[in-house]
Amino acid sequence: MPNNILIVGATRGLGASLGALYSKEPSNHVFGTTRSSSPETTSSITWLTEIDVAQPNVGQKIVSQxxxxxxxxxxxITAGYFGLESFDSPDWEKQVRMYTTSAVGPVFVVHHLVKAGLLVESSKVILVSSESGSITLRHEEEGGGNFGHHASKSALNMVGKLLSLDLKPKGIAVGLVHPGFMRTEMTKSVGFDKYWDAGGAVTPDEAAQSLASFVDTFDISKTGEFWAPRGPGDIGTAEAVLGKGLPTPLQLPW
Incomplete structure (x- = not known):
């Protein structure tokens, strides 16, 4: 199969880095989505415009282009949104947007791609989640709050598991990944830049390299599993919960 790669959410952060990385290889044809009505200027990527993963028609719009x-x-699927919350100030609209973006939209993207015959045997679907979605890894020292962000990632993990069961008979592998704690505008916008150094945050380019290497080895034997391609280094509770001497890549618990 030719290397046709679709990146949903390709204009910034990890998605932009993945697009740049994959498009360097002449044998790859990279499709990237943008919420803009005008194609981006990156000539090496074929842009699908006006794509918003939080909208009900996201699957149809991708397939039509x-x-x-x-x-x-x-x-x-890298598209995401992080709205900061606390127990004292939960935010209904932010939570709905986070759940819709993380856990609802991907179902409709994958559904329409499969029904249109664009995903076939040996295709791979990678859903970008977060270690924050692991209930097992959540530790009391980290406290509560940020309900929508963390719980929407847990919901995405379940979505990925269910999709893997639906698509395994078709030979389509579905993986969940924690790409790493990244130095992005999204983490900066919620004040997490103060944790970048202590938390081992990496650039999106670094995260893209390790994710792409993991995708190369990912296949149907790992479908429905949750992995950290960069290992435990930026997961503060990994050793406390899972023990020492953890491998890289690291399979994460739900």
Missing amino acids: LPPSTKLSTVI
């Missing part, structure tokens, strides 16, 4: 004969080898 892909050539009907396209067979996608890899789909990576």
